[in-house]
Amino acid sequence: MIQLEQRRNQFPREPLSMMNRVYRYxxxxxxxxxxxxxxxAExxxxxxxxxxxxxSIDTKEFHCQxxxxxxxxxxxxxxxxxxxxxxxxxISDYLDNLCDRSTSMDQNDFRLLHRSMLDAVQPDAELVDYYALREEQDDGGYLRDLVMTCRNNIAKLPGFAAAQPYIIDLVSLYSDLQVYKHIDPKxxxxxxxxxxxxxxxxxxxxxxxxxxxxxxxTLGVFMLFLAAGNxxxxxxSARTIHHAYFPNVCGLHIMLDYLIDQAEDEIGGDLNFCSYYENRETMLERISLIVEGARRDIKKLPASSFHRMIIEGLLALYLSDPKVSEQPEIRNASKRLMRRSPLMRIFFFVNSVWIRKHL
Incomplete structure (x- = not known):
């Protein structure tokens, strides 16, 4: 029984064992x-x-998954x-909605809202009124409950003290981005x-x-949460994880997200980082370079096969999204990025399609 538990708590080394854990647990x-x-929230x-x-819950469940x-x-x-x-x-998805789709364009409001994310990973920080600078005030304690849930579970991670400075760095950068990207488009x-x-x-x-x-x-933060369980x-070790994930693994994650959202963002007038390339060819070359950088960087980590599955899973998850088939240019870009895909990525591609249809 002890040997079985040890196997269950090791990094999965191949896609079948990874997906077995995903579906089962x-x-x-x-x-x-x-x-x-x-x-x-109701x-x-x-x-x-x-x-x-x-x-934020109904439309972004796959972020949590x-x-x-x-x-x-x-x-x-x-x-x-x-x-x-x-x-x-x-918290991240809720605040993104509040900044992106709601009633305010005040960067001070956005900064105060995102203080909740920093407070969530700094258990000794004093909680404040995160809504003080906006018209809407009464969430019935929803955001504070999310913050406290993070803190209560962080307390169960024995290695969190070593991970915390690197988590704070990533969360601070994330918060800065959310402030600047949501202000007046001008x-x-x-x-x-x-x-x-x-x-x-x-x-x-x-x-x-x-x-x-x-x-x-948020992938670098989640990897550091995992590491803090040790x-x-x-x-x-925490610094090595930070450097292995930021910037390339994290960058790949969000560039793929923006790649498939281009039509939607153009309609909504939202900022899209893929729109800043000179042409589609340059965009694909740059994303391919980030993929290569991500694969190179994760080799610094123990159990690098697990992180390789994360990278291939990201490519599969985003390139299998229904939004791809609705945009001819993105469909062609997807075919380019999927060309000569390893069996691992194809396996995750099929699983991503199945999960969307059945779960």
Whole structure:
């Protein structure tokens, strides 16, 4: 029995064992957590906050499903990792809706809202009124409950102290991006370029839009949550994980997201980082370079086969999205990126299609 438990809590080494854990444990438990947050959101008194909270859960469930895949690498800790990842990602999706689809364009409001994400990973920080700068105020404690759920589950991770500085770095960058990308469209590009000037030496190989995209991913945070489940985690190991995920793995995640959202974003007038390339050929070349960089970087990590599955799974998940078939140019780009795909990516592609249709 002990040997069985050890096998279940090792990193899955190949796609079949990964997807077995996903279907058996991850997807049902993510759904359970999201149903709990949906019930909570239904009780929000303010109608606008309620609408955005429910919309973020109903339309972005796959964000939580994808993030919680990291719990498949340590099933013994999934009682902490799945609620933590789902709560943190739900904060992210809810705030994205509040900044993107709601009533405010005030960057100070956006900054205060996103303080909740920093508070979620800093258990000693004093909680504040995150809605103080906007008209809508009464969420019935919804956002604070999400923050406290993150804190309560972080307390179950024995290696969190080593991971925390690197998590805070990623969450701070994420929060900056959300502030600048959601302000008045006339101001946002200049704000993003000024922000990049402060950070471009960290990622000299990236263009400004690629750096910004990399800051928009939560995958590095989730990997550090997973690592924090190990009481032997030290600063050197946490730093290695941070550098292996940021910027290329994180950048790939968000560039693929923007790739398939181009038509939708054009209609909505939303910023899309794929629109800043000179032409489609350059865009595909740059995304391919980021894929190569991500594959190279994860080789620095133990159990690199698991992280390779994450990369191939990202490509499969996004390139199998129904939005791809609705956009001829993106469909052609997808075919280019899928060309000479390894069997692993094709396996995840088929699974992604099945999950969308049946779960």
């Amino acid at each position: 991850i997807l049902p438990e993510v759904r359970h957590e999201l149903n709990r947050w949906r019930r909570s 009780g929000i008194p303010d109608p606008e906050l309620k609408r955005q909270a429910l919309a 994808g993030g919680a895949v990291y719990a498949a690498a340590n099933l013994e800790r999934r009682d902490a990792l799945i609620p933590l990842i789902v709560a943190f990602q739900t 101001l946002r590009e200049e704000a993003l370029l000024n922000w990049w000037e402060q950070h471009k030496l960290r990622t000299p190989e990236l263009r400004w839009n690629e750096f910004a995209a990399a800051t928009g991913s 009481d032997k985690l030290d600063d050197s």
